[in-house]
Amino acid sequence: MTEPPGGDAPPVLALRGVSKAFGAVQALRDVSLELFAGEAHALAGENGAGKSTLVKTLTGVYRPDTGQLLLDGEPVEFHSPADAQNAGVAVIYQEPTMFPDLSVAENIFIGRQPRAALRRIDRGAMHGRAAELFKRLGVALDPEQPARGLSIADQQLVEIAKALSRDARVLIMDEPTAALSGAEVTRLFNVVKALREQGCAVLFISHRLDEIFELCQRVTTLRDGTWIASEPVAGMTHDDLIRRMVGRDLDALYPKLDTVPGEVALKVHRLTREGVFTDVSFEVRRGEIVALAGLVGAGRSEVARAIFGVDRWDAGSVEVNGRGLPAASPTAAMSAGLALVPEDRRQQGLVMEQSIERNIGLTGLKNLRRGPVISRAAERDRARDWAIRLQLKFNRLSDAVNVLSGGNQQKVVLGKWLSTRPGVLIIDEPTRGIDVGTKAEVHRLLSELAADGLAVLMISSDLPEVLGMADRVLVMQEGRLVAEIPRDAATEESVMAAATGRAS
Amino acid sequence: MAPDVTTGALGGSLQRFLRWDVLVGVLLVFVFAGGLTGSPQFGNIDNLSFALGDLGEIALIALAMTLLVVAAEVDLSVASVLGLSSALVGNLWDAGWAIETIIPLVVVVGALCGLVNGLLVTRLGLPSLAVTIGTMALYRGLAYVVLGDRAVAGFPQQFTDLAVNDVPGTFIPYPVMLFVALAAVTGVVLHATGFGRSLFAIGAQVEAAHFAGIRVKRIKLILFVVASVVAAFAGVIYTFRYGSARADNGSGLEMAVIAAVLLGGVDFDGGKGTLGGVIAGVLLIGLLRNLLMLNDVSTEIQSIVTGLLLVISVITPRLVAAVRQRRRTPTLTTQPTPEG
Structure with missing residues (x-):
């Protein structure tokens, strides 16, 4: 489809010419975006392209320096995340935070529990309404089970139910599928499709291009904080989208070399x-x-x-x-x-508050010794060699790894392990x-x-x-x-x- | 990628100057200068020598405590181990043992105390704060079992002299010389060896340390044993310095040790700290105690001052961090960035 759904109705939520700077860094530059009821809209861009800033602008965490937010075509200002929530804008994060000891229904209605006489919480009504929400989403979750032990995929569904219970009209999903398995992704997509048919607007962020092509009708691409294009997904190829995101042609994403296996x-x-x-x-x-x-x-x-x-x-x-x-x-x-590059780089792969050189050196404490003490020169050389070889983007090797982007952090983990040969x-x-x-x-x-x-x-x-x-x-x-x-x-x-x- | 917009070259050096351990060093100089002008006896060599000697046990134990706290553990039982050690020295001397036999035995008992602490923490996975609150009471109780509420005195002068006399030609008492030597070793271990690197990694992110092949449990066990061995030896020094062995020797000393370590800028959550800062912290506490004593301030007030310093040194870095955070927010660098 080439025309956004919704006919002549104005977009539910729109950004017009929004810029946002942090100090000397221009995070968003004259960015526009229109979300229509009934569409799933993808937001694409590399790390650091400004996707997070855009989401935070839409949800009232940041206020734009210039430009406008429009709700149903009317200018609006969100002074806080609560304002955005009240306007019907909800965010589903990659890994939601739940109250593990409360039930699913209690998590959905936390702070807004239906009341019976004497201000007691009306559990029956609460569970009934939660069950209705899950029915609307077409998923089988028990409102009475405790949130503890729910998979991340189920937690996201609870978050979506929570958003619906607040009459959310715009759902922003920030990399929801990163931690999901194939079947869970399929289920999530069915939920999103159902929501779309019920007239919600969905803004969908994912690094997985296949998912954008499967789920979304339109895609907006950002590069270095600048709006590149908003266009229908139909008719685009993966390569088209990658080219918009990186601004150049990319080598094949999977450059597999043929090898003859050894012993x-x-x-x-x-x-x-x-x-x-x-x-x-x-x-x-x-x-x-x-x-x-x-x-x-x-x-x-x-x-x-x-x-x-x-x-x-x-x-x-x-x-x-x-x-x-x-x-x-x-x-x-x-x-x-043996070397293991673990699943969770923030907890298992890296000591986040320590420097690049310390992290890379951590696996080689024995080899970096000169006599009983560690040679700082050797430590730095080891880090520098791998930083160059892996094309790490950094200011100083003594910078903490928590200022690096996810991709660069992963390179540090790789350097840390590859340097053990x-x-x-x-x-x-x-x-x-x-x-x-x-x-x-x-x-x-x-x-x-x-x-x-x-x-x-x-x-x-x-x-x-x-x-x-x-x-x-x-x-x-x-x-x-x-x-x-x-x-x-x-x-x-x-x-x-x-x-x-x-x-x- | 999120460029770091908050630290330019100038900002970097300013931040370096504003590091907590440097600030404590500066404060130390001020207290020293204030003491010189405020109290006539303070600058007296004999007084300084006494003040240093009076710090000996706290300073020694603070070295071992620094290693523990950097690795995100703590040992509250050190003062009780000191007391148990003192009680053993008294009891065995009373029973006619030679000091030369008593000292190694006491150190072995110290090692056993540390082993109990360490095994409870590493094998059962219990928090060291809880474990050592328990063993603090346990070891102090054992000290009373060993010596009751008696006081044993009359130790040979060659040993009591060693505990109080200055190294000939200096105003530095022997125990302080021992501290200087051990501080040098600890400084190298903490800041220049693979073991030290491991401690910081364990304290900052224990899981990542484990995944990097660091033997977390073994290292923690070693630290607890070292802390108790040092505490036991400090108990020997304490006994000879006062010439009196009692079960309640050094009670409450663990608070001064931990105050010195935290005042020295070691993060109670582990992973951050310098030995230089701890030495400054130890000296600061020592000088303040000495100044209060010279001005006839009661021990209750001295205890209040130690307590306040402890609270202040825990609160201040958090406050500074919170203020910085607020001033910076929102910036790209301080936000959690799931996608960079």
Whole structure:
């Protein structure tokens, strides 16, 4: 469709010529955006393009320096997030915050619980209304269950229900799918489609281009804080969109080199951790990239953690280059030549408040010694070498890593582990939440490293990444390895079928 | 990417100057100067020597406590270990043991106390604050079991002299020399070795440290053992310095130690701090106590001052951070940026 839905009605929410600066940094420059009732509108752009600032302007966190916000065509000012909420603008974050000890319904109606006589909370009414909301969304969630233990996907649905209960007309979804599995994404998309049909406007932010093409009718692209285009999605290609986002043609996103696998570098034999994963056996050869696919919660990261020794295993064995590894010792795993780039770079990958050089040096404290003390020069050289090799964007090596963008943080984690010269690299979600330019760089790097003889075990929930990068795909389902699919036979359908247990 | 707009070159050096440990150093100079002008006896060499010696145990234990707090742990039982050590010295001396035998034995008992603390924290995963509140009472209780409320005196002069006399030709008492030597070692360990790097990583982000192959539990266990060994040895010094072994020796000392460490700019949440700052903190507390004593201020007031310093040193950095945050907000750098 070329015309936005809604006929002659003004956009529900619009930005007109909005600029916003922080000190010397111009975060938004003359940006316009129109959200119509009944459309899903994608917001695309690399990290730092201004997407977050735009969202915060729409939701009353920031006020624009110049330009206007229009609600139903009338100028409006949001002085606080509460103003935006009252105007019917709601945000669903990637990882919602819930009150874990309260029930789902209580989370939805927190602070606005329906009252019975004597100002007591009317639980019956509350649960009934929550159930109605879930019915409207077409999902099966129990309003009476506690929020603790809900998956991130379910938590998002609770947030959406909460927004609906406040009569939200504009839903802003900031990377909602980053932590979801394939089936959960499908369910979320069905909910969004239902909302759209009920007349909501949805602003959808995602790094996954496929999702934009599947879900959205129009897309607005930002680059360096500047509006590039707002246009219908129909008729566009991935390459068109990437070109708008990065302002140049991009090398292929999945530059996989063909390699001839060498001898076995990592051998996992009947590995079991009770209640988590069972009887997992596989091998990774030198020069190979093996992907470990599956739904979130299938036990993939847990296998990686056990191999590396962060968690204990109960049965089975792990061999690196033919030598057995003791259980539960990351130190031993490291000296055997294993490296793990973990799933959560903010908690597990990096010491956020410490500098780039300290973080990269942390895995090499033994090698950086001159006598009993650490050589600062050696530490700095090690960091600088990898910063250059990985094209890290930074001011000073002594800057804390928490000022870096997500993509650059991921590069620091990579530098931290590659500087140990591993023979086997386990990398968990190599490109989650990082922009498309850096993503291509990470893929090229992995491909080159494999060509140089590194054995790579890659865990990823990003199916195009799995299919684009892996020589072989291992699929886990509910703690078991259920399929091994060679590169030629791996398709979205075959991998998803195995991951969801639909395979024969 | 979020460019850092808040620190230019000038801003950087200004911020460096405004670092907490540097401020404490400056404050120390002011207190010293104030003391010189305000009190005639203060600048007297004998008084300074006494003031330093009086600090000895606090200073020694503060070194070990710094390592613990940087690694986001704390040990409240140190003063009780000191008391247990003092009681053992008294009891065994009373029973006719030689001092040369008593000292190593007491140090071993200290190591055992540290092992108990460390194992409870690392094996059972209990918070060290709770564990060491418990063992604080436990070890003090053991001290009373060992010595009751007796006081043992009459230690050989060669040992009591060592605890109070100055190194010949200086006004520095022997225990302070020991402190200087250990401070140098601790400074190198904390700021220049892989072990020190590990401590900061553990304190700042324990999970990331674990994922980087750092043996978190082993290191924490070592720190607890070191703290108790130092405390036990400090108990020996304390006993000889006062020439009296009592079960209640050094009670409340842990507060002064922790006050000195926090005053020195070590973050109670771990991951931040310098040994230079702690030394400045120790001296500041020592000089203030000395000045109050010279002016005949009661011990209650001295305790109040220590307590206030502790509270102030915990509150001030938070306040400064909060003010900075408010002044900067909203900027790109201080917002959580899920997408950069």
